[in-house]
Amino acid sequence: GPILMQPAGGMDQIIRGFLNRVGEQVNYRAMVISVKVTDKGVNVAYDQDGVRHSLEVDYCFNCIPTHLMVGIDHNFPSDYVTAMKYVRRGEAYKAAFQAKHRFWEDLDIYGGISWSNTKSRQLWYPSHGIHKAKGIVLGAYDYGGGMYHTMMSQEERIEAHLADHGKIHPNFRELVEKPVTIGWHRMNHMLGCSARWSRNFGRGWTHEEETLYHTLQAPVNGRHYFIGDQISMHSAWQESAVMSAQWALSHMDAQVRAELA
Secondary structure (H helix, E strand, O other): OOOOOOOOOOOHHHHHHHHHHHHHHOOOOEEEEEEEEOOOOEEEEEEEOOEEEEEEEOOEEEOOOHHHHOOOEEOOOHHHHHHHHHOEEOOEEEEEEEEOOOHHHHOOOOOEEEEOOOOOOEEEEOOOOOOOOOEEEEEEEEEOOOOOOOOOOHHHHHHHHHHHHOOOOOOHHHHEEEEEEEEHHHOOOOOOOOEEOOOOOOOOOOHHHHHHHHHHHOOEOOOEEEOOOOOOOOOOOHHHHHHHHHHHHHHHHHHHHHHHO
16 A cells, blocks of 8 residues: 655654644643533543642543543443443554664665564564664564563563564664564553454444444533544544544534524
8 A cells, every 4th residue: 555644753743733732731640530420511530740630621522541431430321331341452562673774775675564474473664764874663563463572571572573573684683773662552541552343353343332332422411522543433543533533522513502502
């Protein structure tokens, strides 16, 4: 497929774009400890730097992963909670190396992936920074395929990737430096990767599953909305997170206009 364009400076630039507009309204190091829906809005309690705070808001758009929100104090209806508990989470693990020089370009490789039958499976070459001094190669991307690398120590992971990719580029070990590996499903405040809705992956949805999805998409008392890629039929993409937020905002807008009419 075609190479996807990326923001100059990395994907964090998308976040910075939002912060340029609303940055002064963002609270950091704020742990939500309670979400209670009322007749007139939502009460959100959170701890920040050891101090308890409370927000009384008209509407709440909540992108906390549903499997974590289940364990946070709330007063959601039972069918909503059942749907929250249903959403399963995938695993994802990545490894990356900085290349001392862009050795793949010496081989006329410009972006793309070398696939192998090793446990590392994939070696991704960057599609940006062409002919610059260095670059980052993705040494592995495991998703939904078990915990093989996650269960290893950092040193064991790195050695496994060096050995695997040495079968593609014989001097790979000497060409790279500064390795990093991350089990994304072990990241604090997430503890899971993209939402997995379909029980039979790739075979469509069951009627029961679709009912659960629409239950979770609809707002509680017209006030509390779950958002994020988890409330999407195409989870795991930034696009689906944006579409989820657009749906919720449009629904709220129509609701408010109807009340004012």
